[in-house]
Amino acid sequence: MGRHVVIVGGGFGGLAAARALADQPVTVTVVDRQNHHLFQPLLYQVATAGLSPGDIASPIRGLLADAPNVEVRLGEVRGVDLAAKTLALGDGSLGYDTLILASGVGHSYFGHPEWAPHAPGLKSIDDALEIRRRVLLAFERAENTQDAEERKALLTFVVVGAGPTGVELSGAIAELARFTVARDFRAIDPTTAKVVLVEAGPRVLPAFLPHLSQSAQHELTRLGVDVRLDTKVEHVGPEGVRLSTGELRSRTVLWAAGVASEPLSKSLGVELDRMGRVKVGPDLSVPGHPEVMVIGDLACFTTPEGLALPGLAPVALQQGQHAARNVLADVDGRPRARFDYEDKGIMATIGRAAGIAQSGAFTLTGLLGWLAWLFIHLLYLVGFRNRAVVLLQWTWAWFTYQRGARLITGGRGQPPG
Amino acid sequence: MGRHVVIVGGGFGGLAAARALADQPVTVTVVDRQNHHLFQPLLYQVATAGLSPGDIASPIRGLLADAPNVEVRLGEVRGVDLAAKTLALGDGSLGYDTLILASGVGHSYFGHPEWAPHAPGLKSIDDALEIRRRVLLAFERAENTQDAEERKALLTFVVVGAGPTGVELSGAIAELARFTVARDFRAIDPTTAKVVLVEAGPRVLPAFLPHLSQSAQHELTRLGVDVRLDTKVEHVGPEGVRLSTGELRSRTVLWAAGVASEPLSKSLGVELDRMGRVKVGPDLSVPGHPEVMVIGDLACFTTPEGLALPGLAPVALQQGQHAARNVLADVDGRPRARFDYEDKGIMATIGRAAGIAQSGAFTLTGLLGWLAWLFIHLLYLVGFRNRAVVLLQWTWAWFTYQRGARLITGGRGQPPG
Numbered sequence A, B: 001m002g003r004h005v006v007i008v009g010g011g012f013g014g015l016a017a018a019r020a021l022a023d024q025p026v027t028v029t030v031v032d033r034q035n036h037h038l039f040q041p042l043l044y045q046v047a048t049a050g051l052s053p054g055d056i057a058s059p060i061r062g063l064l065a066d067a068p069n070v071e072v073r074l075g076e077v078r079g080v081d082l083a084a085k086t087l088a089l090g091d092g093s094l095g096y097d098t099l100i101l102a103s104g105v106g107h108s109y110f111g112h113p114e115w116a117p118h119a120p121g122l123k124s125i126d127d128a129l130e131i132r133r134r135v136l137l138a139f140e141r142a143e144n145t146q147d148a149e150e151r152k153a154l155l156t157f158v159v160v161g162a163g164p165t166g167v168e169l170s171g172a173i174a175e176l177a178r179f180t181v182a183r184d185f186r187a188i189d190p191t192t193a194k195v196v197l198v199e200a201g202p203r204v205l206p207a208f209l210p211h212l213s214q215s216a217q218h219e220l221t222r223l224g225v226d227v228r229l230d231t232k233v234e235h236v237g238p239e240g241v242r243l244s245t246g247e248l249r250s251r252t253v254l255w256a257a258g259v260a261s262e263p264l265s266k267s268l269g270v271e272l273d274r275m276g277r278v279k280v281g282p283d284l285s286v287p288g289h290p291e292v293m294v295i296g297d298l299a300c301f302t303t304p305e306g307l308a309l310p311g312l313a314p315v316a317l318q319q320g321q322h323a324a325r326n327v328l329a330d331v332d333g334r335p336r337a338r339f340d341y342e343d344k345g346i347m348a349t350i351g352r353a354a355g356i357a358q359s360g361a362f363t364l365t366g367l368l369g370w371l372a373w374l375f376i377h378l379l380y381l382v383g384f385r386n387r388a389v390v391l392l393q394w395t396w397a398w399f400t401y402q403r404g405a406r407l408i409t410g411g412r413g414q415p416p417g
Helices: A012-020 A040-047 A113-118 A125-144 A148-154 A164-180 A210-222 A263-267 A313-332 A366-380 A384-400 B012-020 B040-047 B113-118 B125-144 B148-154 B164-180 B210-222 B263-267 B313-332 B366-380 B384-400
Strands: A004-008 A027-032 A036-038 A057-059 A070-074 A077-081 A086-089 A092-095 A098-101 A105-108 A156-160 A194-198 A225-228 A233-237 A240-243 A246-249 A252-255 A258-261 A289-294 A346-350 A354-359 A362-364 B004-008 B027-032 B036-038 B057-059 B070-074 B077-081 B086-089 B092-095 B098-101 B105-108 B156-160 B194-198 B225-228 B233-237 B240-243 B246-249 B252-255 B258-261 B289-294 B346-350 B354-359 B362-364
Touching (some): A004 A012, A012 A027, A012 A313, A040 A125, A040 A164, A070 B125, A077 A263, A098 A313, A113 A233, A113 A252, A125 A148, A125 A252, A148 A246, A156 A164, A156 A240, A164 A194, A164 A225, A210 A346, A210 A366, A258 A263, A346 A366, A354 A366, A384 B384, B012 B313, B077 B263, B113 B252, B148 B246, B156 B164, B156 B246, B164 B210, B210 B354, B210 B366, B346 B366, B362 B366
Parallel strands (some): A004 A027, A004 A098, A027 A070, A194 A225, B004 B098, B098 B289, B156 B194
Antiparallel strands (some): A240 A246, A354 A362, B036 B057, B240 B246, B346 B354, B354 B362
């Protein structure tokens, strides 16, 4: 059945590549350490109890079940041997003719991995459930404690980094406190909870046009989020954070600041950018290794204008489709095409009725921005069922301010009271 | 605000009692180690990936937010001091004037607690997610292994105990294998998976009328479940089970056989039945302690006819309401009433289109039994949102044979491949 294409990662990039190679004259293996494809732009909703994990995740197998030439393998890729064209997996090895690396990136704590246990990031379903657990437990503990200082620390939530994830997380936590759980407690008043969004740069959402950043900041402030710009994080510990402007006691610090590549990209032994992403050529391949393409967040692709593309779902999606086209060009003996990113715009949401969107010179703010966000996200959610369920949950949540998935489950470490 | 009523447990019994005491001249504290009320009859659907945890669980706080005289406290009750009228909690103590114990029961491994890690039971959301994880991972591992014997053990699922939970679990796993994931794998054929239901007694669902047991067994067999009656489990280990009829290699053994009270009931120092349940008087109180009532699965209530009531949701619900009525009788100086169980019937479901139900002499089987089950369970699901979402998920699942919540998350112990 022709050459063997191995795709590492079943996110936006990997899934798009696999789908584009379905029913083509190649054999495809998709390897992921998770069994599900995740609609990452909505992950913050799981972390803040608005949606259930099942609403934004679908089993990769199910999504590719109709393609007999595609197999899915659950496993962790430990390393790549470029010379032998082999991947090392936890339970064996896997050879490839063509490799598409789409395994994404992890969190970067700016050289302070010891901060990680005190400030979880948001990349996987398990991350989101851990954040949900911490946020909901903080209110529970605040209700139980008699110590006023401790109560204040429990009702202070710090989000580090004002990119889309940080903005959406802090807005959603502020809403959770001010509306959703407002009437649930007796000893504490959840509406007095403090949500602090810390950003080292001069504005929120730096990837957007300045007037959109301003609109987003205005909406955040209206929701009660304390936005602190030009502020650096110097230390994170169990008691809270030390900022460049002073100490801040908090029991719940969330990390949305930096990304860094996983050890996998280092194992390649090729050139990386300063964030550890793999520098790829115009056809998305690793220089000197046309049989290895890197796509999505893990790739550093520079446009002819000299701009490095950001780690966004649409970039990963288009690169996945393009990598697949290149594979088929190889099969047919045609030359590969250069990747060209079609920028359809970017968007972010702040709370239940405000958003910002920009597409070229066209921009939207406020309710219109939010409706655009809602529409696009529902449109791209994989699978009919999820879409219908999510729409129903949102409608319900919108009219009632309730969040249905307010469950404290699992627990890595901290037992309740 | 009058006497302090402490309710331990926010299940069917505890929640019913708390709701009946809302806006009454008493102060109520509900203590639970979980923050959510769980619709336990549908828990097997979470364990078999049909529903998400958020669909069948609601935060206890949210359910009681409208009652200003009711507070909810997240915490684990470690013991009861009947003389001092005090509960020992993980983070302090709590006094009561009246205590309603509704904390339910755990699993009993017939004196073999060492079997627990190899055969998880189904009581909490975390239990359900662990079972889901094990079942889905077994298919993944079977796909990856080259060892035919190991593959067979991975594709053999053993459910111990043929009460409602065991019957529903085994039916749902058989359906999962034969329909839902049937086309998802390449190296294995999931429809060859073996589901074995082991029961020590002479028939499945012994609480039902014999002809209904027979109907249920017929439906199970039709789904491909291998029902083994009059068969005892002699040993459970990582390799599988030893039955009174021989060895059975299996990597996934699930426990639905016995229940036993938690250490809490022993701490009371009062008379227990052989399952460790607290024997209560006609008014649901502990003999010699009218201020302590025990309800639901933890209570052993004997009817005037000499029958001990089973651990069922309707029993707990009616007892919760009755305990609240007794509290209010105390407040008014009226005598307490005797608890009288109104038996509306019992039901169970087998797969996607068969069920059995009996109410007095009236019985239903097959599709009618299943529709009755569906209707009653939707009716009793707490909260509109859950009900609408669950109906939508079920409709979708019914027509497509798909299960939306097929996620492998978390993990107590076993990492993938």
